[in-house]
Amino acid sequence: MEIFWRTISDYNAATWTFQLLLIIIGSILTISLYRDPNEKTKKAMKLFMVFLNLWIAIIYYLVFCSDRNYYYIFAIFWAIVACIWLYDLAKGGYRLERSYKYDKIAFVLYAIPFIYPAVSFARGMSFPSVTSPVMPCTVTIFTLGLLMSFSKKINLFLVLFLFHWALLGISKIYLYKIPEDILLTICTVPAVFLYFKEYISSDICTNSKPGNHAINLILLGTCSVIGIVFSYVIFKSFGYL
Amino acid sequence: MINGNTYQATPPLQAHNSKELVLKEQSLFLSEYASTLMGSGVHTSRVIRNTKRIGKALGLEVTVSGLHKSLILSVVADHTGDSFSTMVEIPHSPISFEINTNLSRLSWEAHDEQLSFHEIVKRFTGLVSRPKLHPIVVLILSSFANASFCALFGGDCFAMGIVFSATLIGMFTKQQMLAKDINLFLSFITSAFIASLAASTSVIFNTTSDIAIATSVLFLIPGVPLINGFMDIMEGHVITGTARLINALLLVLCIAIGMSGTIMLTKHISI
Numbered sequence: 417m418e419i420f421w422r423t424i425s426d427y428n429a430a431t432w433t434f435q436l437l438l439i440i441i442g443s444i445l446t447i448s449l450y451r452d453p454n455e456k457t458k459k460a461m462k463l464f465m466v467f468l469n470l471w472i473a474i475i476y477y478l479v480f481c482s483d484r485n486y487y488y489i490f491a492i493f494w495a496i497v498a499c500i501w502l503y504d505l506a507k508g509g510y511r512l513e514r515s516y517k518y519d520k521i522a523f524v525l526y527a528i529p530f531i532y533p534a535v536s537f538a539r540g541m542s543f544p545s546v547t548s549p550v551m552p553c554t555v556t557i558f559t560l561g562l563l564m565s566f567s568k569k570i571n572l573f574l575v576l577f578l579f580h581w582a583l584l585g586i587s588k589i590y591l592y593k594i595p596e597d598i599l600l601t602i603c604t605v606p607a608v609f610l611y612f613k614e615y616i617s618s619d620i621c622t623n624s625k626p627g628n629h630a631i632n633l634i635l636l637g638t639c640s641v642i643g644i645v646f647s648y649v650i651f652k653s654f655g656y657l
Numbered sequence: 658m659i660n661g662n663t664y665q666a667t668p669p670l671q672a673h674n675s676k677e678l679v680l681k682e683q684s685l686f687l688s689e690y691a692s693t694l695m696g697s698g699v700h701t702s703r704v705i706r707n708t709k710r711i712g713k714a715l716g717l718e719v720t721v722s723g724l725h726k727s728l729i730l731s732v733v734a735d736h737t738g739d740s741f742s743t744m745v746e747i748p749h750s751p752i753s754f755e756i757n758t759n760l761s762r763l764s765w766e767a768h769d770e771q772l773s774f775h776e777i778v779k780r781f782t783g784l785v786s787r788p789k790l791h792p793i794v795v796l797i798l799s800s801f802a803n804a805s806f807c808a809l810f811g812g813d814c815f816a817m818g819i820v821f822s823a824t825l826i827g828m829f830t831k832q833q834m835l836a837k838d839i840n841l842f843l844s845f846i847t848s849a850f851i852a853s854l855a856a857s858t859s860v861i862f863n864t865t866s867d868i869a870i871a872t873s874v875l876f877l878i879p880g881v882p883l884i885n886g887f888m889d890i891m892e893g894h895v896i897t898g899t900a901r902l903i904n905a906l907l908l909v910l911c912i913a914i915g916m917s918g919t920i921m922l923t924k925h926i927s928i
Contacts (some may be wrong), residue, residue, distance in 0.1 A: 486860050489923050491860060497849075576829055580822040580855050587815055587862050615795055625788040638797055645818070 419483050421545050428544035429478035434475075435550040438468065442558070446526070449512065449566070458512045462505040463504065465559070469498035472552050493577075500574050513568035519611060525561030525607070528599050531556035535596045553600045556581050560607045567614050575611045579604055586646050590653040601646050609639040676734070679774075680741050683715055683731040688745040688780055691721060691728050693785060694760050698752035701894040707764040716776055725900030727877075730819040735912040751789075752881045759784045792832050799876045800824040807872040811818025816869035819859040831913040832875070842911045849874045849915025857923050870919070877912050879905040 428435075445461045473494035481487045529549035536546035547554070556578050563570065583605035585597040612635050616628055626634075658888040676853035681760040695701070701723040708730070712719035716736060722729040726747055733740040767777050768911060806815040813822065827848045856873035859866040882905035889898025 434869060484861075486923065489854075489857050489860065492854065492922055496854070573826075573829060573833070576822070576826045577855075580819075580826060580858070583818055583822045584858055584861075586818075587864075590815075591862055611792065616791075621787075623788045624791040626794070631878065632790055634794060636799060 419430055423481045423483055424547070425545040426552070427476060427551075428546065428548055430480070431475065431550075433546075435548055438550050439472065442468070445541055445549070446562070449513075453512070453514060461512060461562075462501055465501040465562075466498050466505065467593060467640035468550075468555055469494050469501060470518070472555055475499060476551065492579075497574065497577050500577070502573065504571060504574075511569055512562075512566040514565060515567040515614070518564045518567060521607070521610075522561045524562060525557055525603055528561075528603060531599060532596050535599070539595070546594045552581065553585055553597055556585075557600055557603055560603060563611065564607060564620045568609065568619060570611050570615045572611065572615050575608060579608050588657075590649050593653060595654075598650055601650065602639070605639050605646060607644045676737060676740060677741075680690040680717075680732065680734050680737075680739050683717060683774055684741040684743050684853045686732060686774070686781070687712060687717075687719060687732060688730045689727060690745045690760065690781060691730065692745045692747050693750075693756065695723065695728060696748040696882045697756040697760075698754075698885065699757050699761075700888040700892070701897045702889070702892040707761055710764040714764075714771060715777075723894055724895045725897055725904070753789075755787075756785065759787075785849065788888055794833065796825060796828050799828050803872060803876050805835070806875050807868055810868050812865045812868040812872065815862055815864040816866065817861055819856055819864075819866075819869045820873050823852045823855035823869070824876050826855045827873065828876055845877055845908050845911035846915045846918075847914040849877055850918040851915075852876075853916045853919040854922070857919055860923070867869065870916075874916060876911050877908070879908045882908070 430649055445457070445464050445523060448457045449461050473491045477487050477494065481490070520615065531553050532547040532551075541605075549558075556611035559574070559578060563575065582600050585600040588594050589597050589601065613632055616635075663894070687708055690711060691704050693705045694707060698815045699707075702748050704723065705721045708721055709719045712923060713734065717733065718733045718735060720731040720733075722731075727744055728747060729742065730738060731742045760781070762780040763780055763890070765775065766772060766780070772780070800821045802862055806819040807817045807820040831844055831848040831853045835841070852873045853870055858871045886898045886900075888900030889901060891898075
């Protein structure tokens with residue numbers, strides 16, 4: 417636990433200017449993606465996502481979190497996420513096409529990376545020992561927001577990786593009592609449900625059973641179970657159960 | 658399907674007067690039936706039994722020789738003594754207990770109800786063209802099944818959750834790779850690597866991570882080919898059985914390679 421916060425503190429102290437730069441570039445690219453979603457902007461955003469995920473893998477984990485146990489597993493994990501974006505950039509499978517359906521949810525998700533440090537400050541912590549908008553969980557939420565707004569053709573592989581990260585987040589809440597990650601957990605379950613729903617509705621599996629309505633019900637049931645389990649863990653970890 | 662073309666029977670007596678043509682049509686249908694059964698994961702002796710049963714209902718004596726990739730059928734008409742031989746490729750279709758059961762039932766229906774050839778073909782076409790389970794449903798159910806395996810092997814709740822999520826990722830990888838016609842062995846290696854890597858993230862917690870990693874790849878175990886291989890050998894179909902076993906063992910080797918990749922990358926983990 418002590419090592420956990422010390423590594424975060426070192427990371428923030430050494431990289432806050434770069435983090436600021438990344439936030440500015442990310443914001444500019446996101447705004448341009450909404451204003452003028454042309455091929456250049458889309459490619460630039462994908463390239464940014466590759467860089468952002470590699471940043472987490474290399475700078476965050478390999479450089480600053482090397483005192484943590486098994487840090488290299490997470491570096492590999494984020495490198496794979498970067499590779500998914502890179503593959504997408506090369507192949508053009510996920511076209512970042514706006515769906516307009518979930519824009520409001522997406523804007524809420526964009527705001528959450530900035531709420532993370534606010535929660536840390538509210539808990540009485542001070543810079544640099546606070547969560548920041550360029551950390552694994554916040555990057556996950558930003559990616560979920562991006563995918564939510566541009567969800568015409570979902571990259572489900574990426575979504576599943578992010579869901580896995582959220583699952584690790586719930587474990588961190590339980591074991592290390594980090595309340596900031598509650599935000600990630602709350603966002604992920606409904607987001608995953610919506611991604612799957614979109615994926616099924618855009619899928620071309622015509623000769624399959626059960627029907628889309630039944631599959632959505634199965635998904636809803638599964639996500640509800642996961643949501644209940646997550647809520648139970650959160651309440652239990654803070655002594656309410 | 659015969660060589661990728663949908664088989665359609667013509668009412669025998671209306672379209673063809675020639676008995677040889679009828680025999681040919683029946684033989685082609687029987688080869689289609691047998692290869693569909695073999696492809697959907699049925700052991701050889703059951704395929705032979707079912708095919709012979711339909712043949713008997715049609716007044717035909719059927720001899721089937723099963724190989725790993727193809728079937729050879731020799732059909733002799735009881736009344737005329739005319740014969741027809743055919744060789745058919747076994748299709749690469751997913752294992753389906755539903756097709757297995759339904760086609761076996763069809764053979765009994767043909768036998769007990771003395772169905773006409775045209776009726777058998779009609780029912781067969783209906784059965785094989787039934788909708789398949791949606792891949793997303795398979796994905797979710799496999800993940801629950803794997804998480805349950807984790808619990809059975811003594812994994813705790815965190816390990817179960819991690820295995821559920823790791824299976825979602827691994828299984829989706831497998832589905833996507835197979836849908837894109839990527840080599841089966843490569844798909845297995847990649848899926849095993851991805852699933853075990855995702856499961857290996859459990860090592861940071863005080864949980865049963867060894868069980869999580871070990872059970873995260875169980876969805877890839879080729880259980881049906883392994884069982885069929887043994888059954889074939891036990892029932893005297895040694896060549897088919899051995900081929901099936903070798904194929905299944907190669908898949909197990911692929912899983913081991915994928916897991917080894919994860920363990921090599923995360924070599925400080927003490928499993």
